[in-house]
Amino acid sequence: MKATGIIRKIDKLGRIVIPKDVIKMLNIKANSTLLEVKIEDEKIILEKYVPGRACAITGEITPENKVYEGDICLSPKGSFILFQQLVEDNWDRVKKERLRS
Template sequence: MRATGIVRKIDNLGRVVIPKEIRKEMKINNGNTLEIFVDQDDSVILKKYSPVDELDQVQDYVNTLVETTECDVMITDTDKVIAGSEELERYERRPVGAVIKETMENRNTEIIEEGTKGDICEDYEHNEEKVGSILIAPVMKQGDVLGAVILSSQDQSLGDYEVKIAETTAKILSKQLGL
């Protein structure tokens, strides 16, 4: 744990403001959910909460989608890749790219015909390297975006069949998330 030198008072409703600099550094935005931990030495620790990361069978969903669609697959939360098929597992735990974030924010399923590695992850080497078609289906619960189901294929263009499969998986995942 590192000290920031910032001290805040708790108001009469028990609230404390997380400084803008820390929110920016940690990529904490309005509406994000934080998990609260209490340490043995009376420390209170706030951690970004990812309900998608808590799912036990997320890799099973990935494997089933690979078998069903013959595409590469990954599942993300709003910030990072949670699980990926064999071809995309190198992206796991990496931050999602701007295109994926934008699609999640728009709350619509999108197909990008000529995707690049930079569309998938923001800090991946050789970001301009082509990865083929990318389909992004947001996972939403009660109007909040919690992540995305992403299909990718260099061999085939993605169409209505893959859209329906990805959207159905996103809905199933949202029902699995206990918020």
């Protein structure tokens, strides 16, 4: 994460102003770009929201997310979780198949 050195106050309605330089740098369009609010420890993180790209398992939106057969979107973490569950649920069947071979 890159520090900008910019400090802003929060107004009475809980709003902050994003500096124009940051808006231009990130190609944010007023009234059309959606920002997702995330909380991580003591940080508030704003990320561009990309509809339909959220992981079906974790809900994460990352550039590494991939869309698989059946239009299922998975993050690397979601892929790992799903893989572990598939192995656990099918381990007995896998062992039987190996013994037959």
